[in-house]
Amino acid sequence: MSRFFSEKFSSLVPYTPGEQPKDMQYVKLNTNESPFPPSPGVKAAVEEQCGKLQLYSDPECTQLREKLAQVYGVSPNQVVVTNGSDEVLNFAFMAFADEQRPLAFADITYGFYPVFAEINRIPYEVIPLKEDFTMNPADYIGINKTIVIANPNAPTGLAMSLSDIERIVQSNPDNVVIVDEAYVDFGGESAVTLVDKYDNLLVTQTFSKSRSMAGARLGFGIGNEKLIADLNTIRYSTNPYNVNRMTEAAGVAALEENGYYMANCRTIMENRAWTIRELEKRGFSVLPSLTNFVFAKSNAIGGGRLYQELKKRGILVRHFGKERIKEYNRITIGTLEQMGALMAAIDRILEEGNL
Numbered sequence: 001m002s003r004f005f006s007e008k009f010s011s012l013v014p015y016t017p018g019e020q021p022k023d024m025q026y027v028k029l030n031t032n033e034s035p036f037p038p039s040p041g042v043k044a045a046v047e048e049q050c051g052k053l054q055l056y057s058d059p060e061c062t063q064l065r066e067k068l069a070q071v072y073g074v075s076p077n078q079v080v081v082t083n084g085s086d087e088v089l090n091f092a093f094m095a096f097a098d099e100q101r102p103l104a105f106a107d108i109t110y111g112f113y114p115v116f117a118e119i120n121r122i123p124y125e126v127i128p129l130k131e132d133f134t135m136n137p138a139d140y141i142g143i144n145k146t147i148v149i150a151n152p153n154a155p156t157g158l159a160m161s162l163s164d165i166e167r168i169v170q171s172n173p174d175n176v177v178i179v180d181e182a183y184v185d186f187g188g189e190s191a192v193t194l195v196d197k198y199d200n201l202l203v204t205q206t207f208s209k210s211r212s213m214a215g216a217r218l219g220f221g222i223g224n225e226k227l228i229a230d231l232n233t234i235r236y237s238t239n240p241y242n243v244n245r246m247t248e249a250a251g252v253a254a255l256e257e258n259g260y261y262m263a264n265c266r267t268i269m270e271n272r273a274w275t276i277r278e279l280e281k282r283g284f285s286v287l288p289s290l291t292n293f294v295f296a297k298s299n300a301i302g303g304g305r306l307y308q309e310l311k312k313r314g315i316l317v318r319h320f321g322k323e324r325i326k327e328y329n330r331i332t333i334g335t336l337e338q339m340g341a342l343m344a345a346i347d348r349i350l351e352e353g354n355l
């Protein structure tokens, strides 16, 4: 830390992104990216924009918001687009939480929530998941806090039913409930269908997982027009050109070829079922996932050790050191070939013994 670093950030612990090592070619199952490339229209759209980079992007992102509104059955004024969904989450925390409206979220959930809370100096309550890692909806009923729920949750992969989400939204009418649906396209139920009914519901999604665009950084929020206007106040006060022109064009093109991405999601769901079966055959317990990853624990080798042994063999998964989940690894679902390589590596590790 330099002697110039502001006192107000001196105890800030930044978010740790999944590693992106460059020392060798890994089978990358650690950051929940899609194994499939973007559709052909995306490449063409980005190429076209390359020749126009001297011009600023459209701060209103009109084309993309219109396209999203069409796909999700809402009006363009109910949509805000951001630099990844991380940004819409940060904006939402800034806009809808403070000392009077502290945050509430689960103990085991997306690791960025406490970081966004800290950087914005918002107090927060951490609500433990149940023993089986499911959320207890009763813990969130009428708590008068700004609630953020990853649904499905990460890193567990478990989902809450839409009726439970609705009960939570309904019982906290004076607070915004943010439903982070980064993984909803892999079998979850979206709360977007409820945004016209509740003025305190904000749904966030991303192009990073189901639409193969993690590197383009594109996320969005859908909610009541007034909530979206508030998010735009924050956006225009920080970075009105938050989505660059290549990314906006890529997003529009991706939505025009939505069928390709939804078919990929079905393939991932099939590969997930295969992966769960194969892990179980090898003595793993695997939580029932509705995402593009599984959260799994071996009956023979500790979580940290398995992560290390897989890495040595060129396979990267994500391990979290937190006490409650340290025996688990989060494994992204890739192609069957990648999942086959994972199983072969696990077989070698278990055969070699010395665990």
Ligand code: PMP
Pocket (backbone or CB within 6 Å): 083, 084, 085, 086, 087, 110, 150, 153, 154, 180, 182, 205, 206, 207, 208, 214, 218, 219
């Ligand atoms: N929410 C959850 C639950 C996530 O796991 C992630 C991915 N790290 C995000 C939001 C943010 O993803 P992105 O900024 O790439 O949209």
